[in-house]
Amino acid sequence: MxxxxxxxxxxxxxxxxxxxxxxxxxxxxxxxxxxxxxxxxxxxxxxxxxxxxxxxxxxxxxxxxxxxxxxxxxxxxxxxxxxxxxxxxxxxxxxxxxxxxxxxxxxxxxxxxxxxxxxxTYPDQPELGVQVRWCSTRLACQPLLAGIKHLNRIEQVLARNEWTDPAVREGIVCDTDGWVIEGTMSNLCFIKHQRFCTPLLDQAGIEGIVRNQLLQLAAELGLETEQGRYTPEQVESADELLLCNSLIGIWPITRLGERRYAPGPFTAQLQTALQQRMISC
Known part of the structure; x- marks a missing residue:
């Protein structure tokens, strides 16, 4: 609480x-x-x-x-x-x-x-890792609204009401074409083979401020960056998974569905770099 x-x-x-x-x-x-x-x-x-x-x-x-x-x-x-x-x-x-x-x-x-x-404040320290799940709710593909933070959040309301388990901190949603887009209140990023990846948001989703900061910071850390279309299977096969938004900063994902992940070194570096940028901006 x-x-x-x-x-x-x-x-x-x-x-x-x-x-x-x-x-x-x-x-x-x-x-x-x-x-x-x-x-x-x-x-x-x-x-x-x-x-x-x-x-x-x-x-x-x-x-x-x-x-x-x-x-x-x-x-x-x-x-x-x-x-x-x-x-x-x-x-x-x-x-x-x-x-x-x-x-x-x-x-x-x-x-x-x-x-x-x-x-x-969060006594359970989600900055050390959180459990998330897949949502069955799908986001409509609408390029006229993609990226912006408009007031119609009913899709996110429906997705968030899919679970009540307090151990699950976030849900990941796909669009109606099946591509992974984001969390209900966060952007999703992952690292695989030293490549920083995040879903392309030209059809659905919010272009997060911290997401964009992380694309810059990842490049500064020497990671290749990529915005693309990913299936749930591609996301689950990542080396490191993380959520981000303007309030939470970065939360590493330690469990997605039945798969478990260890907080990785690149996520830790990004957390430090983001915190420094937030303080200095």
Whole structure:
């Protein structure tokens, strides 16, 4: 069970303290919006420029106006008291309110929601290794949505509800063509024959910020890197398996289904390198 640091949660809506939005918001009706989840260290959001770039890219995909958005978010952050203890900053951008029908209002009035909450801690030390499983839920192939972090997470909800065993920390999902894509809340990477591999995300899945950092760090460590299409059998035959996201960093996989893995040396090197980059960024 996670236990939080003692800190006061904060919520801003369009730069002002608030905890409610209009019931006609298109995020509620259609999932028309995006979100980013950031780790806060030493009073700063980690990898903020990369998160902002993914958010802006997602806005372009979903037809959400971005004029002045970067400056508005900077002002919002100035209004928040970011702690020096680790915390979680969730940024939600909706397309704003609109009437009935799918057509986006013209002009649209996006709504910015920033939520600061305590960082969970994990007494069972998942950074040393976790058990994961395969999910039967499949992700739809939709290149228009692939890579971005849109608000419609119902596929992930269905996948995560496939198990209740607390010993299983994550589930791995494939797309409707059978290719391995990611975890329900993380990206999947693996190492085989000194090659760092991670699924290609041009049809489904989220292009994770930490995933992209690891592609860079792996190359710096002398590993060949590859983004490709992999079957479950290819993933299971890896030398080292790991999960990653902006909050957990890296969790080595020590069991996938019935197969067991020892935390490997390259995963340990990547954990150290990522931690150093997070602290210094």
């Amino acid at each position: 996670a236990s939080p640091y003692s800190m006061q949660a904060q919520t801003l809506v369009n730069g002002r303290p608030a905890t409610q939005i209009d019931v006609t918001d298109r995020a509620l009706a259609y999932g028309h919006g995006l979100f980013e989840t950031l780790l806060v260290l030493n009073g700063k959001p980690v990898f903020y420029p990369a998160h902002l770039q993914r958010l802006l890219h997602g806005c372009e995909r979903l037809g959400i106006p971005v004029a002045g958005l970067a400056q508005q978010l900077e002002a919002d952050l100035e209004c928040m008291k970011l702690p020096h203890t680790p915390a979680v900053l969730k940024l939600i951008l909706t397309c704003g309110s609109g009437g009935r029908g799918y057509l986006t209002p013209d002009p649209a009035s996006p709504v910015r929601i920033l939520m600061l909450t305590p960082m969970p």
